[in-house]
Amino acid sequence: MDPAEGQRRDGGGGLKRSPFDVILSQIRRKRSASDRKPLGRFLSRTSDRTGIPEDAEPEGRGPSPGASGPADSERDVGWGRVSVFLQKLGKKADSRTLSLSHCDLTATDLLELASLLQFLPQLEEMDVSWNELIGGSLPALTSHLQHVGGIRTLRLCSCRLSAEDVAALGEALGCVPHLEVLDLSWNSGVGGGALQGLLGRPPPLLRELHLVAGQLSAADAAALGRMVSVLPKLCLLDVSCNPQLSQEVDGGGFGELAASLSHAASLTTLWLQACGLTPGRLRDLSGSLRCLPSLRDLDLSCNKHLSGGLERLASHLAHLTHLEVLDLHLCCLTPADLEALIQVLPSLTALVELDVSSNKEAGGVVHQLVSALQLTQMRRLPLSSCRLSQESFTALALAAPYLRSLDVSWCKVVGGRLPLLLDALQPSVILELRLCSCDLITSDLRHLADVCHRGCLSSLRVLDLSYNGSVGDAGWSALFAAGGLGSLEEADLSLRPSTSASCSAWLPALLLALPRMPALARLAMRRWSAGPQEWRQLKYGAKSRNVQLELDQNLPESEWKAAEPEE
Numbered sequence: 001m002d003p004a005e006g007q008r009r010d011g012g013g014g015l016k017r018s019p020f021d022v023i024l025s026q027i028r029r030k031r032s033a034s035d036r037k038p039l040g041r042f043l044s045r046t047s048d049r050t051g052i053p054e055d056a057e058p059e060g061r062g063p064s065p066g067a068s069g070p071a072d073s074e075r076d077v078g079w080g081r082v083s084v085f086l087q088k089l090g091k092k093a094d095s096r097t098l099s100l101s102h103c104d105l106t107a108t109d110l111l112e113l114a115s116l117l118q119f120l121p122q123l124e125e126m127d128v129s130w131n132e133l134i135g136g137s138l139p140a141l142t143s144h145l146q147h148v149g150g151i152r153t154l155r156l157c158s159c160r161l162s163a164e165d166v167a168a169l170g171e172a173l174g175c176v177p178h179l180e181v182l183d184l185s186w187n188s189g190v191g192g193g194a195l196q197g198l199l200g201r202p203p204p205l206l207r208e209l210h211l212v213a214g215q216l217s218a219a220d221a222a223a224l225g226r227m228v229s230v231l232p233k234l235c236l237l238d239v240s241c242n243p244q245l246s247q248e249v250d251g252g253g254f255g256e257l258a259a260s261l262s263h264a265a266s267l268t269t270l271w272l273q274a275c276g277l278t279p280g281r282l283r284d285l286s287g288s289l290r291c292l293p294s295l296r297d298l299d300l301s302c303n304k305h306l307s308g309g310l311e312r313l314a315s316h317l318a319h320l321t322h323l324e325v326l327d328l329h330l331c332c333l334t335p336a337d338l339e340a341l342i343q344v345l346p347s348l349t350a351l352v353e354l355d356v357s358s359n360k361e362a363g364g365v366v367h368q369l370v371s372a373l374q375l376t377q378m379r380r381l382p383l384s385s386c387r388l389s390q391e392s393f394t395a396l397a398l399a400a401p402y403l404r405s406l407d408v409s410w411c412k413v414v415g416g417r418l419p420l421l422l423d424a425l426q427p428s429v430i431l432e433l434r435l436c437s438c439d440l441i442t443s444d445l446r447h448l449a450d451v452c453h454r455g456c457l458s459s460l461r462v463l464d465l466s467y468n469g470s471v472g473d474a475g476w477s478a479l480f481a482a483g484g485l486g487s488l489e490e491a492d493l494s495l496r497p498s499t500s501a502s503c504s505a506w507l508p509a510l511l512l513a514l515p516r517m518p519a520l521a522r523l524a525m526r527r528w529s530a531g532p533q534e535w536r537q538l539k540y541g542a543k544s545r546n547v548q549l550e551l552d553q554n555l556p557e558s559e560w561k562a563a564e565p566e567e
Contacts, residue, residue: 078119135160167197191215218253279309366392415439445475452484
């Protein structure tokens with residue numbers, strides 16, 4: 001359908017009505033009073049949800065006082081068009097939520113959707129993310145946003161938006177004064193100065209602004225700073241994965257953005273992951289922290305160049321008395337950085353999550369971290385890839401009883417010592433246990449089986465035992481025979497990419513355990529091998545319970561076909 005045809009299908013503005021509209025109108029006139037039902041109900045919609053009144057009056061009687069028959073009919077026909085359009089995309093109609101992500105929408109589809117917005121006056125959420133073919137065509141949609149002025153959430157992630165699209169959206173934002181959430185993430189066209197186009201009339205009630213991976217430049221940072229300054233309700237700002245954001249530039253840049261945060265007193269979440277932060281940029285940011293009394297979640301992770309600069313920020317963290325989450329993973333923290341952090345931790349009395357994983361130097365100061373934290377309220381303390389020592393591992397056991405998530409992946413010191421950690425767990429508290437590449441041995445899994453059998457892991461949802469090829473068959477068999485994993489949703493048992501082994505010895509125990517794990521939704525077993533009949537049994541068991549089974553994709557095609565479960 002070309003754009004002209006899409007305009008002809010618009011029911012308003014005096015344009016010609018489509019044959020579909022005419023046919024529906026004729027059908028409604030010919031239906032008798034005995035079988036007349038509202039069109040919304042015919043299309044799986046009830047009139048009380050859509051706001052479209054039921055037309056239950058017999059044809060021989062006149063309209064009730066105040067009723068507008070032609071208007072009701074027009075609205076019914078319009079809702080019918082909406083329903084047909086959504087059914088064509090495999091979606092159900094909803095008068096308040098329009099979710100069309102991953103629908104392979106084209107520019108023509110977008111034009112048709114725009115013409116249907118006039119029939120969705122109650123719309124509150126619109127999501128057309130991950131439709132890359134609509135890039136460059138957004139003005140077709142934004143020119144109709146005035147019909148959905150009550151919209152509160154608008155998501156346009158990964159749509160290949162161009163600078164012209166961003167400018168058109170900026171001009172249309174004045175038509176949606178109630179907008180609270182705007183997500184333009186994963187659109188490289190948002191950066192390079194295009195963000196300036198959003199500065200015209202930002203919605204005053206905006207609470208969340210997501211601009212992840214938008215190739216934002218320093219100039220965009222300055223423009224964003226001016227925008228943040230006039231958003232008094234802003235609670236969440238996510239500009240992660242924009243490595244050029246903090247580069248220096250004449251006349252502004254990240255410094256202007258950091259300074260503007262002092263005006264965002266309502267900010268509770270600030271995510272600056274992988275933004276190329278340096279010690280100098282941390283100094284710019286630190287001046288605004290004392291003006292953010294409501295900040296609860298601060299993410300500075302994956303900024304490898306801020307190494308040695310955390311001590312400039314740490315003293316200002318003490319002002320964040322409500323901070324609950326601090327993410328510093330993969331930041332190349334130095335001993336001086338960690339020492340500065342440890343000194344400020346006692347002031348962060350609301351902290352429940354601290355992530356210093358993938359910082360090799362952190363492994364030597366775990367006992368100091370544990371001593372400085374309010375352990376009774378800690379829920380997550382990931383320490384994967386931290387070069388844990390025996391002393392650090394023992395200190396972690398002191399925090400284990402309070403944690404909801406334990407992650408010591410890639411820490412070789414765990415192998416043979418896992419019982420020390422498991423015996424410290426409180427029953428039914430731990431939800432996530434990640435032990436990837438920990439050099440576990442058979443006795444470790446036997447002890448894990450005993451803990452499961454006692455019901456201590458009855459609430460566990462995620463179990464990662466991948467890359468532990470040194471565990472023998474008896475360990476795997478004991479784990480699945482023990483039971484006690486009724487809440488498990490994800491399990492990863494994969495081996496390293498360069499290795500392989502047979503699972504025939506313990507696969508029967510896994511097959512018997514599947515019915516006792518009703519919540520299991522994902523099971524990864526890459527690099528394990530078995531016979532065709534055994535694979536068939538496993539795939540049948542997984543399919544019958546809607547479990548996503550992840551096996552090695554390098555299996556010979558003949559083995560894959562032989563393993564296909566019979567209907």
